[in-house]
Amino acid sequence: MEEKEALAIRAQQGDKEAARLLWEKVDRLFSQKAFEGYRKRAASMARCGVTQEDAQQESFFAFCDAVQAYNPA
Numbered sequence: 001m002e003e004k005e006a007l008a009i010r011a012q013q014g015d016k017e018a019a020r021l022l023w024e025k026v027d028r029l030f031s032q033k034a035f036e037g038y039r040k041r042a043a044s045m046a047r048c049g050v051t052q053e054d055a056q057q058e059s060f061f062a063f064c065d066a067v068q069a070y071n072p073a
Helices: 003-012 016-040 042-047 052-069
Strands: none
Touching: 003 016, 003 052, 016 042, 016 052
């Protein structure tokens, strides 16, 4: 089993250290995707008061949802 997969399973079981370690491994990817998404919709997001930092913070919540939805099968 790959290290990230093992960390995801442990994080699903409530292991906060595993979740932290996994976030460190994928933070850059999630931040990059948040930046790309914000850049594509910057004008409309700015009109709504959403900043690039808001989008990056939301990527953490997407990470949490992904960990909970992860199915090793």
